[in-house]
Structures are given as C-alpha cells and as structure tokens.
Amino acid sequence: MAARMTAKIVTPTPDVLARAADVLRTGGLVAMPTETVYGLACDAANPEAVAGLYEAKGRPHFNPLIAHVASQAMAEREAVFTPLARKAAEAFWPGPLTMVLAVAATGQTCDLARSGLDTIALRRPAHPVAQALLDAFGGPLVAPSANRSGHVSPTTPEHVRSDLADKVAYILDGGPCARGIESTIVAFTGETPMLLRAGALETAEIEAVLGLTLARPGGGSGITAPGQLKSHYAPRATLRLDAATPMSGEGYLGFGDHCPLEGNLSPSGNLAEAAANLFAMLRAFDLRYERIAVAPIPRTGLGEAINDRLARAAHRD
Ligand code: TXA
Ligand code: MG
Structure with missing residues (x-):
C-alpha cells in the first residue's frame, strides 16, 4: 500500500466496493458510513492492518475495537452468544447495539484488535453501505469512529476527510449519519447484562426486550469499559x-x-x-x-x- 494517499470521497458503486474490499485484503484502511457515525475499517484478522489503524487514529493501543459483522452466522463464529445476547441480536440487529461477549474458539479477530482481552465487542451495522462492504470483504471488519483520537466522531464524509485525509484509500460516501451518535454497548459477560456506553439505542428499549434492568459500571463492581476516557470527545473550545x-x-x-x-x-x-x-x-x-x-x-x-x-x-x- 502506498505510504501517502489523498483520500477521495467516493460513491460506493459495486465496482468501488470491490476495490475497497481489495484494499482491506491487502491490509489497508477504508472509511465507511454506518447509521451511527463513520467508521475507519480494516481486516479484523490482520494484526498489521490493525496496528496501522491505531497509528492512523493516533489511538492508545490498550483501547479495544468493535468488530463489525455481516450476519448472525459471522457473529457466532467470533463470539459465544448467551441466550440473552441472542435475544438482543434478534431484536436489535442489524442496528446500533454493540455486544461484548466471550471470544469463540473459531474467532478470527486478532488479539491486538481486542487488546488481548478474552472478550470481543461485536456489532452488525444497519447501514446498507457498511453491509455491502462487509459482504464484499467476507469477514469481520474492526472499525473505530473515523476521527483522530480525541476528536469528535465524524457524521459526514467531509468530517472524515478533514481528520484522516492522507491515511485512507477510500471514504465511502453514505451521506450524513442518520443516528449521529455511537452505538450503545452492553456486556453480556456477567450475571446481569451491563450498560458500558449509553448510545444510539435507548437503554429503555433494551431493558424492555430483555425484561430486566441493565447493570451499570461502578454499581459496586468497579468494572468500566476500557477506553471510556473522560476527555474522549474533546473539541478545542x-x-x-x-x-x-x-x-x-x-x-x-x-x-x-x-x-x-x-x-x-x-x-x-x-x-x-x-x-x-x-x-x-x-x-x-x-x-x-x-x-x-x-x-x-x-x-x-x-x-x-x-x-x-x-x-x-x-x-x-
Ligand atoms: O457506533 C459505533 O459503535 C462506532 C461505529 C463506527 O460502529 N464505533 C465506535 O468505535 O464508536 P470506538 O472504537 O470509537 O468505540 C469502541 C468502544 C470503546 O469504548 C472500547 O473501549 C469498547 O468499545 N470496547 C471494545 N471492545 C471491548 C471489550 N472487549 N470490552 C469492553 N469494551 C470494549
Ligand atoms: Mg470513537
């Protein structure tokens, strides 16, 4: 992959998607729209690609990434679903819910992307362009928000270009993000599912479907989402x-x-x-x-x- 590129905002035609999938197969980075915010995607199974992604974002390595999947079958290869997690997937996927689950033995997502944790964050996005890219690639893609670390998350292709222009091969144009705020993260690794990050899917909707009240970090357990830095979204002002x-x-x-x-x-x-x-x-x-x-x-x-x-x-x- 060329060391320096100038990213083009491109319309995701089938031909462009096929070329973007090739970029991903060779360890490159592609910015893709999701219904929440734009993501900076790379091959979840390729540690060198993931290292390049962390570098492009200027992100601390200890912050684990969300693996995006094309289907429930792909999700079940990556993680062990509890009955409650499967219920949540049936109700809310594809959509703005990220589930933290135990890693499956068949999982392809590399240790670096998970920061060495024995859990994995999974999301099946609803945006048709994200789905088309996942289908063209055929495996899980890790994708943090496509901003420089510490900046506000991007909700338009122009935001991505202003943060990461020379780091990505393509910025796939999906217009402004419909939700505009990151996914809700729930961990299904303990006795009671725990809300790790409030987000685009309302907490009350999840609680209604699961028929329980989500646990909250700090509720005596001392558990928090790694990488939930207080100053994560800081603007200059x-x-x-x-x-x-x-x-x-x-x-x-x-x-x-x-x-x-x-x-x-x-x-x-x-x-x-x-x-x-x-x-x-x-x-x-x-x-x-x-x-x-x-x-x-x-x-x-x-x-x-x-x-x-x-x-x-x-x-x-
Ligand atoms: O809406 C979204 O979730 C967007 C789009 C692109 O999908 N992605 C996003 O990714 O917001 P990012 O990297 O900015 O935030 C991922 C969050 C971090 O707070 C990270 O600590 C948490 O997910 N996370 C990832 N793996 C985890 C794990 N195994 N356990 C707990 N938290 C985890
Ligand atoms: Mg982010």
Whole structure:
C-alpha cells in the first residue's frame, strides 16, 4: 500500500466496493458510513492492518475495537452468544447495539484488535453501505469512529476527510449519519447484562426486550469499559453545559425553546434530531468559538447518550 494517499470521497458503486474490499485484503484502511457515525475499517484478522489503524487514529493501543459483522452466522463464529445476547441480536440487529461477549474458539479477530482481552465487542451495522462492504470483504471488519483520537466522531464524509485525509484509500460516501451518535454497548459477560456506553439505542428499549434492568459500571463492581476516557470527545473550545442563556463571547448551541441565532440541535426539542446534529454542530462551533455554551438537554431516552458525550466534550484534565 502506498505510504501517502489523498483520500477521495467516493460513491460506493459495486465496482468501488470491490476495490475497497481489495484494499482491506491487502491490509489497508477504508472509511465507511454506518447509521451511527463513520467508521475507519480494516481486516479484523490482520494484526498489521490493525496496528496501522491505531497509528492512523493516533489511538492508545490498550483501547479495544468493535468488530463489525455481516450476519448472525459471522457473529457466532467470533463470539459465544448467551441466550440473552441472542435475544438482543434478534431484536436489535442489524442496528446500533454493540455486544461484548466471550471470544469463540473459531474467532478470527486478532488479539491486538481486542487488546488481548478474552472478550470481543461485536456489532452488525444497519447501514446498507457498511453491509455491502462487509459482504464484499467476507469477514469481520474492526472499525473505530473515523476521527483522530480525541476528536469528535465524524457524521459526514467531509468530517472524515478533514481528520484522516492522507491515511485512507477510500471514504465511502453514505451521506450524513442518520443516528449521529455511537452505538450503545452492553456486556453480556456477567450475571446481569451491563450498560458500558449509553448510545444510539435507548437503554429503555433494551431493558424492555430483555425484561430486566441493565447493570451499570461502578454499581459496586468497579468494572468500566476500557477506553471510556473522560476527555474522549474533546473539541478545542471549552464547553459550558446546562446553560439557560449564553454569556457574552460564547457560541450558544440551543435545544428546543432555548433558541439561539446560530444553531439549535433541535428547535422542536426532538432528542433523535439532536443526536443526529450533535457532532456536526460541535465541529462547526469549534471552528468559530473559543467558548461554547450548550442549552440544557433532558436526560431521558437518547438524552442519556447526548449528555454523556457533552460531559466528555466538556471535561478537562
Ligand atoms: O457506533 C459505533 O459503535 C462506532 C461505529 C463506527 O460502529 N464505533 C465506535 O468505535 O464508536 P470506538 O472504537 O470509537 O468505540 C469502541 C468502544 C470503546 O469504548 C472500547 O473501549 C469498547 O468499545 N470496547 C471494545 N471492545 C471491548 C471489550 N472487549 N470490552 C469492553 N469494551 C470494549
Ligand atoms: Mg470513537
């Protein structure tokens, strides 16, 4: 693979997908749209490719990756499904749920991608372009969000290009991501399934299907998701949250009736719309302001994940 490339944003025709799959087979990187955020994909079974992916992102090696699969059959080769995990897969896959499960003996995902853990994070994405790439490649693809480590996750192909232009062969154009916020991560490795990351699938929906209350990290167990760094989503600007009104000099990111002139995550107060707009608006405001105030967002439903990402974006060490 060439050491330096200039990534093109390309329409994913069958021909382009076949060439992108060839790039993946030779250890290269391809940016693909998913319904949550854009992912930076490589062959999950190839440790050299995974090392190159970590390097491109500037990501610490201890942070394990999500393996994306094309089908339930591919998922079952990678991980051991408990009855509850299978129930969740039937209800929510393909979709924005990542499940942490015990690694199967037949698994192809390399140790480096899992940071040497005996568990694996799996997701079957719903986006047709991600599915088409997985089908063309024929095996699991690990894909973290396609941003430089520490930056806000990309929800458009242009975001990917501005972060990783010379690192990827192709940026497959799937338009803006419908969900706009990363997948919900649930671990099925303990007695009770545990919510490791609030995300695009509402916690209450999972609890309704499983008929139980998810355990939470810190609930006495001391377990947390590796790589859930507090400052993971930091923009350059400082953030002030739950701001009813802006102070002078601040950019103001509104929500519902808290209505500024420049930008509102959702004028109608719709949390799904706010999630879809969150990262793009944070990026745009970050270019224009040193300080950003954000209107209060309800903590119910998708507001849980939105407030989680905002708290991380606001955190300074
Ligand atoms: O929506 C998404 O999940 C996007 C799209 C591209 O699929 N991907 C994404 O990946 O957000 P990333 O790498 O930014 O976040 C993966 C998270 C990290 O917090 C990591 O620590 C956690 O998954 N993770 C991966 N393997 C794990 C494991 N075995 N146990 C616990 N957490 C794990
Ligand atoms: Mg990320």
